[in-house]
Amino acid sequence: MxxxxxxxGVFYRENEPLSKHTSFRIGGPARWYAEPDSAGQLAALLAALREKGVRHTVMGNGSNLLASDAGFGGVVIAIGSRMSGISVEGCRIRAEAGALLSRVAHTAMEHGLTGLEFAHGIPGSLGGGVFMNAGAYGGELKDVVRQVEYLDEELRPCTLRGEDAGFVYRSSLFKARRGTIILAAELALQQGDRETIAQTMRELAGRRREKQPLEYPSAGSTFKRPEGDYAARLIEVCGLKGLRVGGAEVSQKHAGFVINRGGATCADVLALCRQIEETVWQRCGVRLEREVELLGGGAAEDGAGTL
Ligand SMILES: Cc1cc2nc3c(=O)[nH]c(=O)nc-3n(C[C@H](O)[C@H](O)[C@H](O)COP(=O)(O)OP(=O)(O)OC[C@H]3O[C@@H](n4cnc5c(N)ncnc54)[C@H](O)[C@@H]3O)c2cc1C
Structure with a gap:
């Protein structure tokens, strides 16, 4: 490689600690870590990986990922700041997948465009947000995504209308299908009042600071919302707030967050998740489903011979 x-000329690092690139601050080394700066570089990289039989995985800003302690034996492709251009035309914003949601939302505010205030405090990239159909405070990306540009499994550039992107709660066609990589998205917003938009963003940020343990590394809500209930409520009624395994803890401030109190490993977080899931199932009869995704940790994290 x-x-x-x-x-x-693709930016890369060898044996790059994934803990440097995940909001949990957890994860062993990626054998190779690459940040392409364009769709062209990305396609060339993917073609080379295919030819050499080297496996890869894709990440955005690493804010919904739990990376394995063993790291990843292939190539981690990060769609990040090198692919993060944003342009505005009327009420439409087109942004590359690596643009942070906070920056896209801030740009919308600066142009007096409303509809993206909910996303301002979500610490992910636009690509990761589209992939997960990220949402908060009653808004979801599906409400504003008009079009998605992506590379399909055959490395062909394609576009898909928002309504065809299979958006459901915390998922999309991209998540269901895997193998596709989101390059950019166009958002359709409405004209609004700049000061009102800024005020809403400040209020939502205040609510986050008050309710969420933002002072500790985490990946946000660890579990999806079960039908008709809240994971945090169930975890709290089971008396699990403050439960610890190694450096991983169920946040005292918000039971829906598993936090890294310092030195937590992926194994600590997984063991804690299993305890939470088992207890909530035994006591409440609800099966919690993880929202956080695992990176690596497959059968063989020892790398492929062709690297
Ligand atoms: C403090 C905190 C608060 C949070 N609050 C919220 C919230 O309110 N609402 C919410 O929905 N989430 C929240 N999250 C979770 C997270 O920020 C979102 O899920 C976000 O959308 C993840 O984006 P990312 O770029 O970090 O993706 P990553 O974590 O890097 O990746 C997540 C998944 O997306 C895939 N992916 C990323 N980019 C691409 C791409 N370009 N093409 C194809 N696949 C891609 C990856 O392969 C991976 O499977 C929070 C997280 C934290 C740490």
Missing amino acids: KEFFEKS
């Missing part, structure tokens, strides 16, 4: 990286 080194030869490809040197020749192609």
